[in-house]
Amino acid sequence: MTAMVTVDDALTRYEPVIGLEVHVELGTVSKMFCGCPTTFGGEPNTQVCPVCLGLPGSLPVVNRAAIESTIRMGLALNCDIAEWCRFARKNYFYPDMPKDYQISQYDEPLCTDGYLDVTVPLADGGSEVVRVGIERVHMEEDTGKLTHTGGATGRIHGADYSLVDYNRAGIPLVEIVTKPVTGTGGLAPAVARAYVAALRDIMRSLGVSDVRMEEGSLRCDANVSLAPPGQPWGTRTETKNVNSLRSVERAVTFEIRRQAGVLDAGGHIVQETRHFHEDDGTTTPGRSKEEAEDYRYFPEPDLLPVAPDPAWVDELRTTLPELPAARRARLQEQWGISDFDMDSLINAGAVELVEATVAAGADQGAARKWWMGELSRAAKDRGVELAELGVTPADVARIADLVGQGTLNDKLARLVFEGVAAGEGSPDEVVAARGLELVSDDTALLAALDDAIAANEDAVAKIRDGKVQAAGAIIGAVMKATRGQADAARVRELLLERLGE
Amino acid sequence: MTEIVRMSATQLVEEMAQGNLSSVEITEAHLDRIDSVDGEIHAYLHVDRDGALATAAEADAARNTGADLPPLAGVPVALKDVMAMRGVPTTVGSRILDGWLPPYDATVVTQLRSNLMPILGKTNMDEFAMGSSTEYSAYGPTRNPWDTTRIPGGSGGGSAAALAAFEAPLAIGTDTGGSIRQPAAVTGTVGVKPTYGGVSRYGLVALASSLDQAGPCARTVRDAAMLHRAIAGYDPMDSTSIDAPVPDFVAAVREGDVRGMRIGLVTELSGDGYQAGVQQRFTEAVELLAGLGAEIVEVSCPNFTHALGAYYLILPSEASSNLAKFDGMRYGLRVSDGDEGVEQVMARTRAAGFGDEVKRRIMLGTYALSSGYYDAYYGQAQKVRTLVQRDFDAAFADCHVLISPTCPTTAFPLGEKVDDPLAMYLNDIATIPVNLAGNAALSMPVGLAPEDGLPVGLQIMAPHHQDARLYSVAGVLEGALEDRWGRPLIEEVGA
Numbered sequence: 003m004t005a006m007v008t009v010d011d012a013l014t015r016y017e018p019v020i021g022l023e024v025h026v027e028l029g030t031v032s033k034m035f036c037g038c039p040t041t042f043g044g045e046p047n048t049q050v051c052p053v054c055l056g057l058p059g060s061l062p063v064v065n066r067a068a069i070e071s072t073i074r075m076g077l078a079l080n081c082d083i084a085e086w087c088r089f090a091r092k093n094y095f096y097p098d099m100p101k102d103y104q105i106s107q108y109d110e111p112l113c114t115d116g117y118l119d120v121t122v123p124l125a126d127g128g129s130e131v132v133r134v135g136i137e138r139v140h141m142e143e144d145t146g147k148l149t150h151t152g153g154a155t156g157r158i159h160g161a162d163y164s165l166v167d168y169n170r171a172g173i174p175l176v177e178i179v180t181k182p183v184t185g186t187g188g189l190a191p192a193v194a195r196a197y198v199a200a201l202r203d204i205m206r207s208l209g210v211s212d213v214r215m216e217e218g219s220l221r222c223d224a225n226v227s228l229a230p231p232g233q234p235w236g237t238r239t240e241t242k243n244v245n246s247l248r249s250v251e252r253a254v255t256f257e258i259r260r261q262a263g264v265l266d267a268g269g270h271i272v273q274e275t276r277h278f279h280e281d282d283g284t285t286t287p288g289r290s291k292e293e294a295e296d297y298r299y300f301p302e303p304d305l306l307p308v309a310p311d312p313a314w315v316d317e318l319r320t321t322l323p324e325l326p327a328a329r330r331a332r333l334q335e336q337w338g339i340s341d342f343d344m345d346s347l348i349n350a351g352a353v354e355l356v357e358a359t360v361a362a363g364a365d366q367g368a369a370r371k372w373w374m375g376e377l378s379r380a381a382k383d384r385g386v387e388l389a390e391l392g393v394t395p396a397d398v399a400r401i402a403d404l405v406g407q408g409t410l411n412d413k414l415a416r417l418v419f420e421g422v423a424a425g426e427g428s429p430d431e432v433v434a435a436r437g438l439e440l441v442s443d444d445t446a447l448l449a450a451l452d453d454a455i456a457a458n459e460d461a462v463a464k465i466r467d468g469k470v471q472a473a474g475a476i477i478g479a480v481m482k483a484t485r486g487q488a489d490a491a492r493v494r495e496l497l498l499e500r501l502g503e
Numbered sequence: 504m505t506e507i508v509r510m511s512a513t514q515l516v517e518e519m520a521q522g523n524l525s526s527v528e529i530t531e532a533h534l535d536r537i538d539s540v541d542g543e544i545h546a547y548l549h550v551d552r553d554g555a556l557a558t559a560a561e562a563d564a565a566r567n568t569g570a571d572l573p574p575l576a577g578v579p580v581a582l583k584d585v586m587a588m589r590g591v592p593t594t595v596g597s598r599i600l601d602g603w604l605p606p607y608d609a610t611v612v613t614q615l616r617s618n619l620m621p622i623l624g625k626t627n628m629d630e631f632a633m634g635s636s637t638e639y640s641a642y643g644p645t646r647n648p649w650d651t652t653r654i655p656g657g658s659g660g661g662s663a664a665a666l667a668a669f670e671a672p673l674a675i676g677t678d679t680g681g682s683i684r685q686p687a688a689v690t691g692t693v694g695v696k697p698t699y700g701g702v703s704r705y706g707l708v709a710l711a712s713s714l715d716q717a718g719p720c721a722r723t724v725r726d727a728a729m730l731h732r733a734i735a736g737y738d739p740m741d742s743t744s745i746d747a748p749v750p751d752f753v754a755a756v757r758e759g760d761v762r763g764m765r766i767g768l769v770t771e772l773s774g775d776g777y778q779a780g781v782q783q784r785f786t787e788a789v790e791l792l793a794g795l796g797a798e799i800v801e802v803s804c805p806n807f808t809h810a811l812g813a814y815y816l817i818l819p820s821e822a823s824s825n826l827a828k829f830d831g832m833r834y835g836l837r838v839s840d841g842d843e844g845v846e847q848v849m850a851r852t853r854a855a856g857f858g859d860e861v862k863r864r865i866m867l868g869t870y871a872l873s874s875g876y877y878d879a880y881y882g883q884a885q886k887v888r889t890l891v892q893r894d895f896d897a898a899f900a901d902c903h904v905l906i907s908p909t910c911p912t913t914a915f916p917l918g919e920k921v922d923d924p925l926a927m928y929l930n931d932i933a934t935i936p937v938n939l940a941g942n943a944a945l946s947m948p949v950g951l952a953p954e955d956g957l958p959v960g961l962q963i964m965a966p967h968h969q970d971a972r973l974y975s976v977a978g979v980l981e982g983a984l985e986d987r988w989g990r991p992l993i994e995e996v997g998a
């Protein structure tokens with residue numbers, strides 16, 4: 003194997019071109035061509051019928067909801083919506099495909115020629131907007147799921163046996179293909195990641211898919227090629243099935259480094275598909291172009307052409323919800339925060355969380371402070387996304403409220419967050435269970451204060467001499483005695499009252 | 504009284520209505536007839552005695568309650584083995600579906616059931632409906648009841664022979680390039696290819712999706728009209744199904760009239776290559792129609808000469824894809840020594856499970872769809888298809904219906920063309936244009952060829968959605984021919 007170079011080094015000599023093909027399962031109630039449910043996690047082969055099993059004689063019927071979702075997706079990506087298009091058959095033999103062909107779209111996709119403006123975070127904390135061209139958005143059906151048992155590779159070859167679950171077969175997929183993305187230089191991996199994140203957010207906003215990446219409902223193929231600046235594009239590789247945001251970035255990074263190493267050594271890039279390995283972030287060769295299959299596409303004769311009524315498309319266009327980019331601009335304005343602060347929120351994936359926290363009654367400043375501070379730190383420590391911490395916007399709003407009321411101080415609030423994240427219950431339950439409420443009951447405080455005064459005669463003398471800053475020692479002693487639960491402001495008041503008597 | 508099995512469906516309906524016969528008696532008579540003659544004819548691949556008798560008993564019970572029954576309630580029917588039927592072997596004439604018991608009913612089967620029609624069994628066919636003689640059935644050929652050394656046509660030779668041998672009063676066929684009409688022609692029976700989408704394809708094991716069409720087979724025009732009405736109609740399970748009310752085909756037969764009708768003779772579908780006796784009986788039928796008041800005109804459909812070539816690109820292309828699913832993974836035959844990889848199991852299963860003709864067409868279609876050849880073959884064929892449709896449009900702008908001989912010859916001897924695919928393909932030269940265009944056509948007997956005493960078929964073609972016109976013309980012509988013969992032609996079988 004050729005020596006790997008660093009990305010920065012590679013980019014001094016080569017310009018990357020990337021392209022992304024993203025498949026997302028649509029969140030329709032029933033499958034693409036039959037009435038079977040699309041719910042995840044059913045017993046194998048229980049959500050099937052003659053149609054999605056491809057039994058001899060069965061015929062597909064298009065799910066109108068899937069067409070509608072795809073058109074809305076196309077509109078959100080600024081695409082042209084075809085007035086007439088067709089499904090096509092993609093022919094190849096594989097046991098996860100009941101018919102040994104997949105109903106897809108080929109040269110007549112439903113949506114074409116759009117774009118998506120993607121906000122890419124920069125290392126300095128700022129951001130840059132990159133326009134990613136959209137080649138096409140089309141519909142197709144998912145395949146079944148194979149489980150290979152035995153063998154060393156985890157692939158079908160060499161397995162002792164393989165099991166097929168056709169519950170997934172026929173679930174509607176939308177495939178979104180970018181135009182080649184050029185000129186992004188060292189940002190290429192970040193652009194790839196930000197693009198997939200933006201697509202995910204749009205699909206969620208549209209409600210066409212809840213994009214459960216952990217269940218494999220979004221799958222990305224990343225094309226990468228390198229060429230010296232000003233030269234024609236190089237030969238590209240296609241890394242298949244990169245299924246998380248982080249993996250997309252890593253896979254593109256790895257291919258840039260690997261290809262640069264090959265080219266540096268005077269080698270040639272082989273046009274091939276490659277497999278990505280989550281464990282070490284590398285890619286390895288799959289099928290090469292020479293062995294690539296001829297899919298023998300032809301128009302699907304079992305289905306009528308799809309000709310969406312232009313009035314319907316217009317109606318879908320006018321009823322699109324506010325999309326993430328527009329919403330972010332509006333929120334920034336509403337909150338009156340700087341570009342830098344907004345970028346920080348976006349980069350942290352916190353915009354929607356802060357928005358929801360504000361909606362739950364918190365002040366935007368407090369909401370941002372908690373999500374970007376304590377909670378971001380906790381998420382980073384645990385290696386999870388903010389949204390996966392187990393703390394909801396409602397929890398944050400409640401804790402901010404308790405701080406505002408003086409029931410908690412920041413230090414206690416952190417402990418409450420810890421308890422909520424650990425699954426100990428709601429903020430109020432954690433406060434009660436852990437006994438975290440600030441002690442502002444004067445009787446309890448006065449007892450501790452009197453002990454502290456008695457034990458700190460020097461400090462008392464200094465305060466009486468007018469050196470009020472010496473009060474810190476006594477307040478600290480009270481805090482210590484109450485294990486931090488004393489309301490420090492109240493302790494100070496009581497101290498000065500006591501000494502003023 | 505006429506022997507039960509020789510009665511038309513119309514007569515059987517009448518006898519049941521009069522209380523002279525029960526459906527169980529009628530069904531048993533046909534099952535007995537199958538027992539006695541099918542050893543020689545081999546029209547059936549599977550006889551569903553219990554299922555048929557159960558439906559017959561149900562029909563009789565319903566009749567006894569005095570309920571309003573569907574017109575064909577209690578009349579048995581034979582089903583081409585290309586239709587999926589729950590729990591009943593469905594082989595499509597192929598080894599590769601050996602042992603498959605469909606878990607669902609084709610829509611046509613559902614319709615037959617809801618009409619309380621006992622389904623006698625599954626009839627023989629060329630493997631995957633590829634053929635014109637039923638000799639390509641993996642389960643042995645069917646013999647023509649008129650002359651058991653001859654072919655009964657194909658692919659639906661089993662359904663046609665079952666009718667001609669009085670083993671069923673009605674049968675279901677499917678027609679991709681003539682598989683209903685050509686067997687009807689060579690067995691002296693009636694067969695109708697409805698307008699594409701007129702009868703649901705759901706459950707019809709696909710040969711070529713854009714060409715396949717199920718339709719009725721019978722011994723009389725009126726019987727065909729009744730069966731057609733029973734199985735036609737919109738099916739939400741078939742996207743290509745026509746969403747419109749079903750016309751009253753039986754009324755069209757009853758009220759048939761050709762006076763003032765313009766009937767076009769397609770010049771490209773006669774002459775060279777057509778047997779003298781076929782041509783003779785056809786000409787006589789044309790004269791009869793003229794005598795009945797029709798205006799006969801000649802029309803030219805120049806692109807019909809390219810239809811066969813286009814058909815043998817489109818059909819194999821679609822078939823190569825439709826037949827991919829037979830890979831030994833999920834149902835039917837699997838050939839494996841338990842030790843090889845998935846591709847080898849698929850390849851060995853397909854090598855063992857498909858016959859030569861099926862393999863030939865899969866290879867043709869795979870080639871025609873291949874990258875670099877698509878435009879020259881599949882793409883070009885689709886253009887020809889459009890030209891054929893335009894020829895029909897032009898002809899129908901001038902004529903109410905078109906007519907031709909159904910096929911160039913009478914039934915040929917078994918074995919004569921089995922090793923000569925091109926000669927076999929030429930049998931369908933007159934029937935194929937209709938499948939390419941998607942309109943409706945009917946074949947009916949117009950006599951026996953003087954030179955061999957075998958039936959000759961006449962084809963009537965109507966525009967899209969005008970299937971009723973077929974019945975108007977055919978009903979009138981059938982009546983006139985029977986007046987001339989003194990009895991139905993079918994009664995000559997075995998004479």
Ligand SMILES: [Zn+2]
Nearest residue numbers: 036038051054
């Ligand atoms: Zn299904």
